[in-house]
Amino acid sequence: MISGFTRPAFRRLKAAAVAMLGLPAVLLAAPQPVAAAAATPDCAWGVFASADTLNVYYPDTAAAYWVQPYTVADDLTIKLSGTYPDSRYMSFNVYKEGGGSFSVNGVGSSLPDHLVLPDAGSTNPWREPAEPGGRYTVTVRPDVAPGQANVLPLAPAGTPAGSKGYIVMRVYLPAGGDFSAVELPSIVYERGGVAQPVPPCEGADTAAADRMVTELGLDQVAAREPSTGRFARPSLDEVGVFPNDDAAYLMAAVQPPAGDRVVVVRGKAPSHTPGSHPKPWPAEGTQARYFSLCSNLPLPSRPVVVNELPGGGKDYGCRSDDETALDATGRYTYVIGREAQRPAIGRIAGATFVPFSLENPAMPHRVLLRNMVVDAGFAEAVQRVPEDGNPDSAAAVMGDYYPTAKVCSLSSLAAAGPDGCTAG
Structure with a gap:
């Protein structure tokens, strides 16, 4: 506090x-x-x-x-x-x-x-x-x-x-x-x-x-296991304590990979309200007020990753929309890796680094994609996905906006780029 x-x-x-x-x-x-x-x-x-x-x-x-x-x-x-x-x-x-x-x-x-x-x-x-x-x-x-x-x-x-x-x-x-x-x-x-x-x-x-x-009971209930490696919309009893009715989430369980490997999450980003000031809503051509991707731990309290860095300062496990790099087609490439891999990931064009936990490096992580306040015409929003924990349901509704996660070696990602790493 x-x-x-x-x-x-x-x-x-x-x-x-x-x-x-x-x-x-x-x-x-x-x-x-x-x-x-x-x-x-x-x-x-x-x-x-x-x-x-x-x-x-x-x-x-x-x-x-x-x-x-x-x-x-x-x-x-x-x-x-x-x-x-x-x-x-x-x-x-x-x-x-x-x-x-x-x-x-x-x-x-x-x-x-x-x-x-x-x-x-x-x-x-x-x-x-x-x-x-x-x-x-x-x-x-x-x-x-x-x-x-x-x-x-x-x-x-x-x-x-x-x-x-x-x-x-x-x-x-x-x-x-x-x-x-x-x-x-x-x-x-x-x-x-x-x-x-x-x-x-x-x-x-x-x-x-x-x-x-x-x-x-925020410190007592163990997190349920979402679909490993694939994103699905969980039921409200998993994210249901103080839920934000304006937001909807996709979740995937991700095991931090060993060696030089990283987890690459890709998908099309919704058009969003920029900046940190109020703007009238709804807005023509804007699909969502906000989106983000966050790395969390499956402890009873469901904390987001907060890494205390050796040189001072902190690295938080979320990347907001304004912190997310997009390519020419409006797609994001989140690369989830260890803090030691951050410099190399930062040199990859179009990549946005998201950290695994320094304190719990071997623990499976919960990765959340958040859509918040979506336009009524945004048919591919997370809000339209059934709360059934089924990745196929989410993929069918979201189409190009559905996030896919793959494990790639950092060396191949640097050499071939995101397309070469995640193809197939």
């Missing part, structure tokens, strides 16, 4: 008293309303997740995730008020206990940036050309109906009071790569007509993050 973060003074005092006196925490708690389960939290947006802070469940290293846990109550409404960030993508998602998406009365629990309507007098830069900074208000509430603007459901129908829920704000590719510059929306709890503002956290709440990991 990012350093320098503290908990509110009352919680520190209570913890100290409990430790010194051995008293039950409930005896030292501040007076609570009758429905204490839905009390206002100490602070807002205390759980910050990225590849460097909470590296769980296939995060994309171009993204950061802010989480607000809450406790369900029948009369609870949560209001988020903020400004549109300067980034390629932003969204809000509400997740039920267990971390899954849901819908109530036909209203889904996901709200992407271009569907977040602006406050009166403001402009949404994902809806029409404008500078970032316009204002919005999003409401999470138990009573939702189709056609309501900027509304997300609080919990699935029939969820008992006291259950867990989570609001997640995602941001991809902020301007300058600076996630700390993203202004988080304010949070106000409303119960019985009484508004209770939630003060912003001074920083990331490590205890809250630990509780969330335990609640969701």
Whole structure:
């Protein structure tokens, strides 16, 4: 977690008293309303997740995730008020206990940036050309109906009071790569007509993050084995904890090869929104807002590869679309190899290096191809592929956009190029 973060003074005092006196925490708690389960939290947006802070469940290293846990109550409404960030993508998602998406009365629990309507007098830069900074208000509430603007459901129908829920704000590719510059929306709890503002956290709440990991079992469930060497769309229970409803994934299990061999992944890239600023969506001639390829490990937490380099710095296991080289026909060539092979791979025209793990070099890796926010006319998108784990299904839908993976010697790749290496 990012350093320098503290908990509110009352919680520190209570913890100290409990430790010194051995008293039950409930005896030292501040007076609570009758429905204490839905009390206002100490602070807002205390759980910050990225590849460097909470590296769980296939995060994309171009993204950061802010989480607000809450406790369900029948009369609870949560209001988020903020400004549109300067980034390629932003969204809000509400997740039920267990971390899954849901819908109530036909209203889904996901709200992407271009569907977040602006406050009166403001402009949404994902809806029409404008500078970032316009204002919005999003409401999470138990009573939702189709056609309501900027509304997300609080919990699935029939969820008992006291259950867990989570609001997640995602941001991809902020301007300058600076996630700390993203202004988080304010949070106000409303119960019985009484508004209770939630003060912003001074920083990331490590205890809250630990509780969330335990609640969701993110450190307990072993990854399932996808189709070895061939890409298929997995079922939601494999990538289903806090799934992004705007994204879809193909996955392949790849064993790091020995010697001078590497794994070469090739396919046609969708046309995408460039850069790290908002642009109106949909956009003529643009098939996807974003795509990437990431190298991950099959540990219970499903981390993305993050290599600590000997000379300092880090190499992350994802390559975003803007970091991906394309040939004249719009095809990518990802070359997955060891860090020691990176200089040689970098000399191959059109190749984009993706690392295997330095810490776990012999462990099978999970390679994910991500399509996010796709145009309705993009018939070959990953979103159109059945979630059946079948590579043939994916290949039939995606055609030239389907990624193929082959093992090649680095020497032959350098000599014959990607076409010579992967032919046949």
